[in-house]
Amino acid sequence: MFTELNSILSSSPDSVTPGEFILVSDRQSDASFLIHHFLSFYLRSRCKVIFLGLVQSFRHYSAVSQRLGVSLTQAKEKGQLVFMEGLKESLSVLIPQADNTESQAMNFLRDPPVGLRSLYEFVRSCAVGSGRAEDGAEEWGPPVLLVDDVSVLLSLGVDAGAVLDFSHYCRAAVCSQMKGNMVMLVRCNGEEEEEEDGEEGAEALLKGLTHQCSLNLHVQGLPTGYCKDIHGQVEVCWKRRQGDGPHTQRNLFQYKVHDKGASFFPRGTSSAVL
Amino acid sequence: MCNNIDVIISNMAAPVSGMGEAPAERLPINSTSFQKKTRSKLVSIPGTRPSVQNGQLLVSTGVTSLDYLLGGGLAVGTVLLIEEDRYDSYSRMILKYFLAEGVVCRHELFVATAQDNPDDILQELPAPILDDVAVPKAVEQPRLTGEPQDSLDAMKIAWRYQHLPKVQSALASSSRFGHYYDVSKTMEAEIRQAAKCHRFCLPDHVTPSSTAHRLESYSALLKSLQEVIHREGFDLAAPMSKSRNILRVGLHSLGSALWGDDLCCHDKPRHRHALTTFLYGLRALLRSSLSVAVVTLPSHLIQDRALMGSITRLCDNAIALESFKGSERETNPLYKDYHGLLYVRQVPHLNCLASQLPDHKDLAFKLKRKQFSIERLHLPPDLSETVSRVSRGELASACGPSASGTKNLDF
Numbered sequence: 001m002f003t004e005l006n007s008i009l010s011s012s013p014d015s016v017t018p019g020e021f022i023l024v025s026d027r028q029s030d031a032s033f034l035i036h037h038f039l040s041f042y043l044r045s046r047c048k049v050i051f052l053g054l055v056q057s058f059r060h061y062s063a064v065s066q067r068l069g070v071s072l073t074q075a076k077e078k079g080q081l082v083f084m085e086g087l088k089e090s091l092s093v094l095i096p097q098a099d100n101t102e103s104q105a106m107n108f109l110r111d112p113p114v115g116l117r118s119l120y121e122f123v124r125s126c127a128v129g130s131g132r133a134e135d136g137a138e139e140w141g142p143p144v145l146l147v148d149d150v151s152v153l154l155s156l157g158v159d160a161g162a163v164l165d166f167s168h169y170c171r172a173a174v175c176s177q178m179k180g181n182m183v184m185l186v187r188c189n190g191e192e193e194e195e196e197d198g199e200e201g202a203e204a205l206l207k208g209l210t211h212q213c214s215l216n217l218h219v220q221g222l223p224t225g226y227c228k229d230i231h232g233q234v235e236v237c238w239k240r241r242q243g244d245g246p247h248t249q250r251n252l253f254q255y256k257v258h259d260k261g262a263s264f265f266p267r268g269t270s271s272a273v274l
Numbered sequence: 275m276c277n278n279i280d281v282i283i284s285n286m287a288a289p290v291s292g293m294g295e296a297p298a299e300r301l302p303i304n305s306t307s308f309q310k311k312t313r314s315k316l317v318s319i320p321g322t323r324p325s326v327q328n329g330q331l332l333v334s335t336g337v338t339s340l341d342y343l344l345g346g347g348l349a350v351g352t353v354l355l356i357e358e359d360r361y362d363s364y365s366r367m368i369l370k371y372f373l374a375e376g377v378v379c380r381h382e383l384f385v386a387t388a389q390d391n392p393d394d395i396l397q398e399l400p401a402p403i404l405d406d407v408a409v410p411k412a413v414e415q416p417r418l419t420g421e422p423q424d425s426l427d428a429m430k431i432a433w434r435y436q437h438l439p440k441v442q443s444a445l446a447s448s449s450r451f452g453h454y455y456d457v458s459k460t461m462e463a464e465i466r467q468a469a470k471c472h473r474f475c476l477p478d479h480v481t482p483s484s485t486a487h488r489l490e491s492y493s494a495l496l497k498s499l500q501e502v503i504h505r506e507g508f509d510l511a512a513p514m515s516k517s518r519n520i521l522r523v524g525l526h527s528l529g530s531a532l533w534g535d536d537l538c539c540h541d542k543p544r545h546r547h548a549l550t551t552f553l554y555g556l557r558a559l560l561r562s563s564l565s566v567a568v569v570t571l572p573s574h575l576i577q578d579r580a581l582m583g584s585i586t587r588l589c590d591n592a593i594a595l596e597s598f599k600g601s602e603r604e605t606n607p608l609y610k611d612y613h614g615l616l617y618v619r620q621v622p623h624l625n626c627l628a629s630q631l632p633d634h635k636d637l638a639f640k641l642k643r644k645q646f647s648i649e650r651l652h653l654p655p656d657l658s659e660t661v662s663r664v665s666r667g668e669l670a671s672a673c674g675p676s677a678s679g680t681k682n683l684d685f
Contacts, residue, residue, distance in 0.1 A: 033627050057561045063328075063625035087558035094555040095497050112547065155584045156554060157547035189583030202580060226635055257628040 001040045001068060004264045008236060008253065009215070013045035018142055018179040021171050023213035025206055027188045029232050031219035033257050035148045036061070038183045040070040043080065047141040047180070050126045052119075054086035054152050067260050080140055082126045086152075112157030116166040124173050127180065142180040145170055149185035150209070151202060160201040164208040171212065184209065214239050222254070229272035230254050234264065319518050319564075321379025322350065323451060328626045333379070333520060333566055334452030336371030339648035341452055343618060343637075344591055345630040348568075350520060351560050352622060353553070355586065357573035357594035359614060362527070364595050365570045366395070367457075367641065369524050372568045374399040374461060376522035377469040378453050384502055384523045384565075386474035386495055388532035393473070395526065399466060400455035403644065458643055472502050476533065491534045492552035499523065500559055508563045521565035528552075529571045529585075538575035546581055553588040592619035595639070608653055612638040616648055 006012055024034045039061065042049050053061060061083075062072040075081035089106040105122040108114060127143040153163050167184060174180045188206050210216055216237040222230060236251045253264045265271075325332050325346050332347030335354070341347045348354055358365040376383050377399065385392040429436045479494045503509055508521045529537050529549050536543045553569075560567060573594065576582055586592045597614035598604045616637045623629035638651040 030623075030629075032623075036627060060625055064627055067627070087554075087561055090554065091500075091558045091562075094493070094551070094558075095500050109551070151584070152554070152588070155547060155550035155588060157551060187587065189580050189587075228631065228633065259626060259628060262627070 001044060001070075002037045002261050002264070005034075005037055005262070006041070008251070008264060011041075013041060016042070016045050016047065016141070016181065018181065019175045020181045020215060021175055021213045022181065022183045022215045022217070023209050024183065024185045024217045024219070025188065025210070026185075026219040027190075027221075029219050029221050031185060031187070031217070032148060033262055034217055034219070035146065035183070035185050036064045036068060037262070039146055040065055040068040042144045042146070042181070043070050043072075043075055045141065046080070047144045048080055048082075048127075049075070050082045050084075050123060050143060050145045052084050052086065052123070052145070052147045054147070055149055057087060058083055058085050084122065108153075108158060109156060113159065113162075115162040116153070116158060120166055120169050120173075123170055127174050127178055143174055143178050144180050145174045145182045147182075147184045149187055151185075151187040151205065154201045154205065160205040160208070163205055164212075167209060167212060184213075219255075227272075229256060230270050231256050233267070319520060321375075321381055322520065323347070325349070327630065328624065330624060332451075333381075333522070334375050335368070335568070336373075336375030336452060336455065337368060337646045337648075338452050338454075339639075339646070340368070340593075343593075343632055343648060345621065347451060348566050348591065349622075349624055350564055350566050352590035352624070353556060353560060353567045353569060355589035355592040355619075356568065356570045357592070357619070358527070358570050359595040359597040359599075360574055361597070361599060362570070362572070363599070364597055364614060364639070364641065366526070367646065368595075369526060369568055369570055370395065370399050371455060371646065372522065373524050374402065374455055375452060376520075377461065377466055378402050379520075380469065381520040381522050382506060382508075383469060383471040384474070384499065384521055385471065385526070386476075386498075386524070387526045388476045388491075388530065390526075391473075392471075392475055395524070396466065396471060397460065399461040400457045401459040401461045402465070403454045403456055454644055456644055457641065470506075474498050480534075492548055495525075496552060496555045496559070499556075503559065503563045503565065508565055510562055510564065518564055521563070523560075523565055523567035525567065525569045527572055528569050529573075529576065537578075537581065538572060541577050543578070543581075546578075550581075550584055550588055553585065557588065557590075586619050589620070590622040590624070593617065594619055609638070611654070612640050612649075612651070614639055615651070 001013070011017070022038070024031050024038075039049065039051065043065075051061070058072070065072050072081060072083070076083060084105055086106060090109055093106050093109045105119050107118040108116050123145060127145070150163060150167070154160060167182075171182055174182050186206055186209055188202050190203070216235075216239075218235040218237065219232055220235070221232045223233075233252060233254045236253065238249045252267060254267055254270060255262050255264045256270065319331075322331050322333050323346075324330065327345060331350040332341075333350060334341050334347050335344070344354070356365045356368055373383055373385065373396065383396075385395055387395065474495060476491055476495075479498065480491050503521065506521070508519070527533075529535055531538050533549075535549055536545065537549060556567060556569075559565075569589065571585070573582055594617040595614055596617070598606075598609055598612070599614075603609050616639045618632050618635070618637070621629045621631060634650045636651040637648055639646065639648045
């Protein structure tokens with residue numbers, strides 16, 4: 001959990017605003033450090049967390065969370081965290097063997113055009129299952145869905161439209177029905193002005209998800225070039241739907257990622273410069 | 275006799291034992307190949323060492339400057355993507371260094387090609403310099419003979435810069451890891467045959483003319499790789515009874531048309547996700563076993579930059595080579611010291627938040643007989659004679675018309 005980011009977003013583990021869809025996006029950069037922040041943030045605020053770790057192994061997230069002060073193995077044992085390790089489950093689908101018991105979640109790998117229905121069913125069963133309090137089990141807060149990351153589904157052959165449907169269904173189930181939150185990471189590679197046909201999938205996905213979300217953290221490299229002390233800039237964009245009509249508010253910060261966290265500062269005030 | 279065995283074992287283990295770190299970072303048994311420092315049963319594998327940054331198990335790529343660029347070495351369980359240069363000369367060279375290092379460290383090899391026999395690559399491996407005395411020195415200032423060193427080190431004019439460190443353009447770290455190879459000789463057959471090598475030649479597994487060829491070549495490769503990992507015991511879940519070893523996987527020219535893919539042939543390929551799904555499966559296999567992979571890819575044939583971006587993101591480390599051969603840069607005096615440029619496209623952050631980004635982004639490489647060196651690109655000083663030399667005639671004519679200045683002016 002990055003304390004400076006908490007103050008920027010005016011959020012704290014004690015009071016979590018329900019029903020939020022936070023989109024973390026990056027362009028030619030790596031925004032996965034923000035996923036680690038949200039993972040430790042929601043675990044500290046005692047929500048039930050469903051994590052779809054599609055690109056890295058469990059050990060990677062566990063090691064980073066340890067440095068941020070949260071133990072994933074303990075959370076998993078207590079039932080607070082449901083971790084779906086995409087890499088491990090995908091092997092049983094990609095290399096079919098007769099005696100394998102496969103989980104249904106990564107079924108879309110067998111026939112990508114079909115869509116992500118089985119993945120959504122998995123998410124829904126985890127989220128709804130948290131409503132029932134079992135005897136002796138601890139009561140956790142509303143469910144939170146974290147996806148790292150959504151663009152890899154495009155590389156695995158799923159259509160951008162199917163991914164948008166999946167995120168919409170998950171938002172309806174987790175955010176509206178269960179009053180939980182959702183955080184997704186989407187990665188984009190091209191320049192914003194280029195209109196390449198090959199980028200249709202990724203750009204359309206980014207635009208669609210930006211439209212659906214309520215808070216967007218967009219990470220980019222510095223427009224002036226590569227710098228070792230400032231790793232990039234983060235644009236924080238709120239969309240407030242309640243109150244006095246739609247009102248967007250944008251803030252721009254620069255950041256640097258350390259071993260144990262990340263520091264955020266307004267443009268031009270990096271410690272390397274001042 | 276016991277003393278000798280101790281010496282041999284300590285030589286095979288991490289060479290940084292002099293730093294006072296007792297062999298604490300070794301390989302505990304867990305579900306993936308990324309390890310943290312724990313106190314469980316310890317096994318040390320020859321040819322590997324733990325990373326000083328995050329305790330990862332590292333192997334050498336065979337090229338010491340490349341090891342330095344990647345943060346000390348290639349982490350076990352990751353993929354290195356090399357975007358080939360136009361004639362596939364230097365990328366093939368790095369692949370051969372990687373496999374040769376595996377032979378010398380007694381790791382097992384797995385080589386896959388689409389058309390050539392894997393034995394062709396294996397027979398071209400460079401010969402190791404086994405009793406190597408040559409340790410690369412830092413760039414030395416040229417010295418006049420007969421002058422004692424002290425007077426040269428004390429600067430007379432630029433004495434304020436005396437305490438600054440000397441610029442070291444060649445990338446190397448202080449502790450040596452990996453071996454050196456002589457490119458002019460090939461590895462002797464008996465050394466090569468001592469290493470266990472698994473081969474995958476695509477025509478043996480999938481007939482090129484079958485309709486299923488297009489999509490099945492990658493899944494056949496993945497299946498074959500998983501079989502080897504299972505059978506030879508590289509799985510992390512396998513029991514710890516016998517000694518562990520590392521499997522080095524070399525995949526040559528993935529994505530070319532010979533693998534049945536049309537990524538290189540069309541602007542909008544129809545089965546764009548065949549290669550990316552394979553890379554995803556490869557990452558899944560590597561993370562759960564003691565293996566490391568080097569993949570070369572002819573990226574200059576792929577027109578779709580977005581696809582190249584997703585391929586790069588699915589590999590952990592990625593570098594691109596651009597050789598000067600055949601281009602107009604070959605005769606450009608600025609680049610006369612180098613054979614090509616090297617770009618670092620991606621460096622991973624594994625088990626930690628921050629990645630070790632390289633200090634400089636402009637790197638060039640040079641293949642010498644005993645070393646493949648990667649250096650920071652330096653432009654040579656401009657020593658041409660026509661630069662900034664104002665002739666006396668021009669000076670005089672600028673001051674006003676005089677007798678000697680009329681040779682340039684012709685009124």
